[in-house]
Amino acid sequence: MKTDEKLSIRIIRKIVFISIILICILTIGVKASKSEVNYVTIVFPEGYETTVMTSNIKIADILAENHTIILPDEIVYPDINSNIDLTKTITISKITEEKSVVSEQVESVTTEEILGKYVTVTEKIIVEQVEIPYETITKDVSKEGTETNDKVLQEGVNGLKEIKYKAKYQDEVEIERNVIAETIIREPVEKIIQISTKITSRSGGNRTVVSPETLSASVEGMTPKVVKMNTSAYCSCAKCTGKTNGITSSGAHAKEWHTVAAGSGYPIGTVIYVPALANKPNGGWFVVEDRGGAISNNRIDIYMGSHSSAISFGRRSLECYVYE
Ligand SMILES: [Zn+2]
Numbered sequence: 267m268k269t270d271e272k273l274s275i276r277i278i279r280k281i282v283f284i285s286i287i288l289i290c291i292l293t294i295g296v297k298a299s300k301s302e303v304n305y306v307t308i309v310f311p312e313g314y315e316t317t318v319m320t321s322n323i324k325i326a327d328i329l330a331e332n333h334t335i336i337l338p339d340e341i342v343y344p345d346i347n348s349n350i351d352l353t354k355t356i357t358i359s360k361i362t363e364e365k366s367v368v369s370e371q372v373e374s375v376t377t378e379e380i381l382g383k384y385v386t387v388t389e390k391i392i393v394e395q396v397e398i399p400y401e402t403i404t405k406d407v408s409k410e411g412t413e414t415n416d417k418v419l420q421e422g423v424n425g426l427k428e429i430k431y432k433a434k435y436q437d438e439v440e441i442e443r444n445v446i447a448e449t450i451i452r453e454p455v456e457k458i459i460q461i462s463t464k465i466t467s468r469s470g471g472n473r474t475v476v477s478p479e480t481l482s483a484s485v486e487g488m489t490p491k492v493v494k495m496n497t498s499a500y501c502s503c504a505k506c507t508g509k510t511n512g513i514t515s516s517g518a519h520a521k522e523w524h525t526v527a528a529g530s531g532y533p534i535g536t537v538i539y540v541p542a543l544a545n546k547p548n549g550g551w552f553v554v555e556d557r558g559g560a561i562s563n564n565r566i567d568i569y570m571g572s573h574s575s576a577i578s579f580g581r582r583s584l585e586c587y588v589y590e
Pocket of ligand 1: 500502503504505507573576
């Protein structure tokens with residue numbers, strides 16, 4: 267049984283083999299007699315290619331013959347309904363890839379167009395008012411190494427100017443601005459600060475010693491009024507003042523060779539230089555720190571530490587430099 271079966275299978279195989287060969291020979295013969303045979307290259311989207319032998323000339327037929335199915339997202343070149351051309355190549359590619367390439371090209375062209383021809387630039391005249399900040403000038407008339415006071419001699423005021431611009435806009439965005447005119451409406455006023463040596467009155471028991479140098483420095487740059495005055499001296503005794511505490515009418519503690527009492531024409535704090543007393547401990551420099559009921563404006567009373575020194579000073583008519 268087994269031997270018989272093997273034999274029959276062999277016979278069937280032979281028959282099939284011979285028939286295939288016969289069919290092939292017949293087919294080739296028929297086709298060869300019909301038209302010429304071409305070698306056509308089919309290029310697939312994946313990148314590989316195959317060369318087939320065909321007697322067909324229509325692309326659709328060549329593809330069908332080779333069981334090549336075109337998917338909806340694929341495209342055939344040359345057109346599937348045309349005949350094979352001289353290149354004898356059929357290229358199958360993905361539609362999406364081609365589209366993306368096309369859109370990129372469109373984009374680049376659009377960008378160039380924007381930069382080139384289709385940009386609209388508008389011009390506008392803009393007027394702006396701008397403040398001109400004032401400058402601060404400092405005049406230092408203080409003596410080096412002394413405590414100083416800042417005094418504003420003049421307050422600063424900002425100026426104002428009008429600036430006219432020509433501005434260029436591209437799609438509402440300013441791209442260029444040029445000044446075409448500038449007009450000053452108001453000039454700024456500079457601020458002037460004077461730094462001078464602090465004049466310390468010894469008020470409230472704060473006994474700060476004011477040196478003659480400090481006093482002279484505090485009036486540096488000022489022009490004194492030169493007046494001949496009747497000068498006398500006093501002390502804190504009851505005979506001289508009617509008070510005994512040595513506190514002057516300015517509230518400052520009277521100090522020998524420093525404090526003077528003067529008439530109301532000379533404000534408290536007025537510095538007076540008496541050249542004739544330049545050899546005294548204060549170098550001749552006094553400060554009006556007291557008042558006296560009987561003191562007229564051409565008279566000063568110099569404070570002394572003791573009644574006897576006040577008496578011995580006596581009365582003198584002396585030239586005074588008054589710094590107000
Ligand atoms: Zn006295």
